[in-house]
Amino acid sequence: xxxxxxxxxxxxTTGCATESQQAKTESxxxxxxxxxxxxxxLGGLLGGRRGAxxxxxxxxxxxxxxxYSYGDKIAQRHxxxxxxxNDLNARINFARGMNQDTAEYNQKLRQEIASTEQEVNAxxxxxxxxxxxxxxxxxxxxxLNAKVSNAQQQLTVAQTEFHNLQVFKSQQPQQSAELxxxxxxxxxxxxxxxxxxxxLAALSQRI
Numbered sequence: 001x002x003x004x005x006x007x008x009x010x011x012x013t014t015g016c017a018t019e020s021q022q023a024k025t026e027s028x029x030x031x032x033x034x035x036x037x038x039x040x041x042l043g044g045l046l047g048g049r050r051g052a053x054x055x056x057x058x059x060x061x062x063x064x065x066x067x068y069s070y071g072d073k074i075a076q077r078h079x080x081x082x083x084x085x086n087d088l089n090a091r092i093n094f095a096r097g098m099n100q101d102t103a104e105y106n107q108k109l110r111q112e113i114a115s116t117e118q119e120v121n122a123x124x125x126x127x128x129x130x131x132x133x134x135x136x137x138x139x140x141x142x143x144l145n146a147k148v149s150n151a152q153q154q155l156t157v158a159q160t161e162f163h164n165l166q167v168f169k170s171q172q173p174q175q176s177a178e179l180x181x182x183x184x185x186x187x188x189x190x191x192x193x194x195x196x197x198x199x200l201a202a203l204s205q206r207i
Contacts, residue, residue, distance in 0.1 A: 070154050073101045074161060088176055095165055095182035102158055102189040109151060109196040113203070116147065120206050127207075137207065144204045151197040162190050 077097045084090035123140055126132045132140075165183050172179075 070101060070105045071157055074098070074157060077101070088172065088179065091165070091168055092176065092178050092182060095179065095186060098158075098161055098165075099182060099185050099189055102186065102193060105154060106189060106192050106196055109193070109200070112147065112151075113196060113200050116144065116200065116203055120144070120203050123207055141204070141207055144207065148197075148201045148204050151200050155193055155197045158190055158193055162186055 077094050080097075081090055081094050119140075123132065123137075127137065162183075165179075165186065169176075169179060169183060
């Protein structure tokens with residue numbers, strides 16, 4: 001199990017030398033690792049070493065993809081911005097793209113919250129009827145904690161990008177109404193992302 005996690009970390013971090021690659025890595029390393037851990041536990045419930053290995057690989061893939069989608073989009077935005085970091089119009093386009101990506105991720109996260117709430121309610125009912133073993137309950141908690149950790153990782157990426165845009169704004173000799181509008185919109189999207197992440201985290205406290 002430990003070997004699988006180490007391999008996942010090596011693959012995720014190798015060649016992370018540019019700003020765009022770093023943005024992607026920030027959102028994938030934790031997702032892959034926690035996904036592998038949760039998957040390994042769930043796979044172990046299926047029985048034997050083979051079940052644990054299959055679960056770890058599947059969990060790592062799920063965790064990695066969940067973290068990869070948003071982070072990869074941000075990385076692509078950085079690639080488009082490369083060489084034009086000081087260009088106002090390029091920064092405005094970057095901020096506009098960030099708003100689009102963050103709004104889409106918020107929508108996916110809301111869907112994740114809805115499905116997770118149903119799962120938690122069903123599990124709580126099973127616990128009440130004593131139909132769940134301690135091992136199964138532990139595995140469910142690990143899986144939900146993986147979702148929360150992944151969402152928190154995406155929030156960190158978004159907050160970092162928001163801060164960078166604010167720094168760029170403060171360095172401009174003249175204020176740009178377009179840039180200000182996009183930053184204001186991103187602040188709203190970021191607040192929603194923070195709220196969604198907290199909601200998902202609150203669900204984890206119910207089991």
